[in-house]
Amino acid sequence: MIAAQARSIPFFDYPHLFQSEERELTAIFRDVGLRGAFILQDDLARFERNLASYLGVKYALGVGNATDGLLFALRAAGIGPGDEVIFCSHTMVATAAAIHFAGARPIPVECAADHLIDPEAVERAVTRRTRAILPTHLNGRTADMQALGAIAKRHDLVMVEDAAQALGSRFQGRTAGSFGVASAISFFPAKMLGCLGDGGAVLTNDAEVYQRVVQLRDHGRGSDGEIVSWGLNSRLDNLQAAILDYRLASYGGVVERRRALARLYRNSLQTIPQVKLPPGPGDEPDHFDVFQNYEIEAERRDELRAWLTTRQIGTSLPWGGKAVHQWPPLGLHAHLPFTERLFERVLLLPLNLSLTHYDVHTICNTIQDFYQRSPRNSG
Numbered sequence: 001m002i003a004a005q006a007r008s009i010p011f012f013d014y015p016h017l018f019q020s021e022e023r024e025l026t027a028i029f030r031d032v033g034l035r036g037a038f039i040l041q042d043d044l045a046r047f048e049r050n051l052a053s054y055l056g057v058k059y060a061l062g063v064g065n066a067t068d069g070l071l072f073a074l075r076a077a078g079i080g081p082g083d084e085v086i087f088c089s090h091t092m093v094a095t096a097a098a099i100h101f102a103g104a105r106p107i108p109v110e111c112a113a114d115h116l117i118d119p120e121a122v123e124r125a126v127t128r129r130t131r132a133i134l135p136t137h138l139n140g141r142t143a144d145m146q147a148l149g150a151i152a153k154r155h156d157l158v159m160v161e162d163a164a165q166a167l168g169s170r171f172q173g174r175t176a177g178s179f180g181v182a183s184a185i186s187f188f189p190a191k192m193l194g195c196l197g198d199g200g201a202v203l204t205n206d207a208e209v210y211q212r213v214v215q216l217r218d219h220g221r222g223s224d225g226e227i228v229s230w231g232l233n234s235r236l237d238n239l240q241a242a243i244l245d246y247r248l249a250s251y252g253g254v255v256e257r258r259r260a261l262a263r264l265y266r267n268s269l270q271t272i273p274q275v276k277l278p279p280g281p282g283d284e285p286d287h288f289d290v291f292q293n294y295e296i297e298a299e300r301r302d303e304l305r306a307w308l309t310t311r312q313i314g315t316s317l318p319w320g321g322k323a324v325h326q327w328p329p330l331g332l333h334a335h336l337p338f339t340e341r342l343f344e345r346v347l348l349l350p351l352n353l354s355l356t357h358y359d360v361h362t363i364c365n366t367i368q369d370f371y372q373r374s375p376r377n378s379g
């Protein structure tokens with residue numbers, strides 16, 4: 001079958017983020033602007049309360065971005081020089097950078113078949129210097145927090161979570177970012193809850209960690225404005241918080257829409273033997289995945305990608321095509337064969353709110369067409 005190509009399908013449509021809500025966003029700009037409410041104002045406090053309540057955590061604190069959020073979470077949890085922190089190499093470099101800038105040593109480990117951190121690899125990587133595990137809840141899926149929690153307990157380790165991609169994702173009914181001592185979420189524009197620039201939040205249930213992050217994000221100031229410690233400047237802008245609070249109100253619908261698109265992908269691609277798909281929404285009782293990304297494995301991935309590109313279908317390689325330990329300048333010197341093989345096969349298909357069901361059918365038909373025309377299995 002030859003797929004009928006109706007329109008080009010970009011991997012991500014950034015203008016759509018503004019165009020689809022231009023009137024509402026312009027009204028927010030005017031409202032915030034006319035009030036002169038730019039830094040640490042009521043809109044931020046309201047968003048932090050609403051976000052904490054949506055996720056079922058005690059505290060949410062808006063910060064400049066999730067990278068800073070992870071750094072603050074680690075620092076507030078007491079991680080520093082001499083400590084080793086275990087993370088999965090299939091993550092954004094930001095996860096490792098936060099560990100590095102906290103003064104600790106990032107220890108990359110393998111991912112498992114679902115592309116998330118492999119608890120057995122974590123267990124093998126524990127040394128007497130290990131202080132923390134930092135799992136990434138990748139692609140909108142929560143890591144196996146039961147297994148990771150058991151390892152942390154057995155070795156007396158701190159758990160800090162990279163929930164940058166996982167707002168609203170759950171494991172055994174509990175939200176990503178609520179398991180450890182602290183976690184961070186990203187509001188980068190392409191994230192499921194995105195703002196119009198950089199933004200992030202730290203989540204915690206711990207009052208002391210909360211107080212430390214209040215100081216770290218705002219020049220070391222305590223609640224009365226006095227300087228109580230060294231700090232940085234990384235606050236979520238009040239304007240971005242107002243936009244995020246507006247978007248949070250309809251976030252449940254965003255999650256449902258993305259799960260519907262993921263289900264459609266699964267139903268249309270599952271008969272193609274050359275591709276391996278992520279678990280479908282609702283397939284596993286422990287997981288509620290929100291599908292920040294749709295990440296597949298594909299035989300002859302580069303040829304497939306070129307085929308899709310010529311047919312004006314955008315795709316992306318996670319992290320520019322390499323796991324974190326594969327970037328020599330970082331000096332991580334690990335050999336992770338499972339992850340390295342995965343990075344020869346892995347491909348991100350478009351999954352965002354500008355995508356229609358018809359687009360998904362077009363993409364799936366085009367993939368099917370590629371393998372039908374040249375069904376060679378090697379690659």
Ligand SMILES: Cc1ncc(COP(=O)(O)O)c(C=O)c1O
Binds near residue numbers: 165
């Ligand atoms: C898994 C992961 N961790 C950390 C980050 C960093 O988030 P930010 O860009 O808000 O600093 C991202 C952002 O893309 C991410 O996907």
